[in-house]
Amino acid sequence: MDYFYNYLTMESALNLDRIAHSKITKKFRTDNKQLLFSRGKDGTVWDDLGRPYLDFVMGYGPVIIGHANIEYNERICSLLANGMMMPGYSEFHEKYLGHLLRDRPGDRGAFFKTASEAVTAAFRLAAMENGRLGIIRAGYVGWHDSQVANSLKWHEPQNSPLREQLRYTQAMRGVGPDEPILNWVDLQLESLETLLEENAGRLGCFVFDAYLADRTSPTILAEALAMCRKAGLLTVFDETKTGGRISPLGYAHDNALGADMIVLGKALANGAPISVLVGNRELMAHAEQARLSGTFSKEMVTVYAATVTADILERPIGASADGWQELGTIGTAIAATITEAATRVGVADFVRAEPVLGGSMFELVYGDHVLGNKKWRSELLQAFSAEGILLLEGHPSFVCLAHREIDHEDLTQRAVRALRSWALECEVHHD
Ligand SMILES: Cc1ncc(COP(=O)(O)O)c(C=O)c1O
Known part of the structure; x- marks a missing residue:
């Protein structure tokens, strides 16, 4: 143990030299240094210098109950007595899916570790059905080549000048004239119609990041799915951020949109790596021939974790009928507190926070002056x-059930100090 801690301290002194980090992990900084985390408890994480942070990143969405929840940890530990991995799937997998898909009797599920895997599986199943490799995509749907090549900064607001610049154009395969990967950028039916017409006969799959549903309506999305289906595409609702977070199965199920496949991920297991691809029996019957699984697909720890997570979230909590409803209340209140702080500092025209899809996620919303200003925006995170x-x-930022214990007066004061120092540092002002 001592050796491990000494080793960690030494490595952090070297500034994370050995970790092949992504842009994402470099975002979190204090005193202009990238943070290295040592532990988490409930809604808080600590860095290697022992400094606590209220965590609204939640591992980018997976943590939904909270860090190191006692019931979650103890129940997983006792389930571990059954082992980590069997020669094939276990009764825990079967029971978990039976419960998860109880309102979708015709459906089956395939287990993966990451949502990128599940989306790749969905693309392959679609191509097995209709023989076409082209894809229409809206939103971030994973990091595999065909998911990320030539993509936008999807999470930027629709009117952001930073949104449409194409990224990840280097070293990607599975992208080209025979297998076009097209972006549905504006979420207008007219532009979708144009994409479908101009690429008729080459497109096999339409995939939509359900988080973007906040920017349109169920009626438009139902029409979009109908248009795609008419053109022979299979439709995938990618509920990686939303499934298990806004509700047990996410937006498409709740709004009866009837997508051919649903991808669930992130929040299902409170941080343990799991993703589930859901589709009807006939479609999922291709799974074997399409070779849709890997060594760790049948691993059991995440299924223990997912079972316990669902169990905890299904219970009434506070005034809410279940954990999902409570998460909406929690995130809505946090967004309101940040906006209230911005109002007190006099910068609410520049930045405020708004709940997304009910409140289990919230996002910072910028005024025009800040929207295109990358420097101001990254300084804001640092503040x-x-x-x-x-x-x-x-x-979007994410909340967990443990955030119901947040002291909102303390959060207001900290947010006020952060916004005040940001406004001073960046000289935020109207032109
Ligand atoms: C909508 C959506 N799809 C897919 C992914 C990829 O998930 P993973 O990182 O588990 O591969 C993400 C990750 O952020 C996502 O938000």
């Missing part, structure tokens, strides 16, 4: 971090 608050920008 919050210096006050012990970690959140996301240009992406």
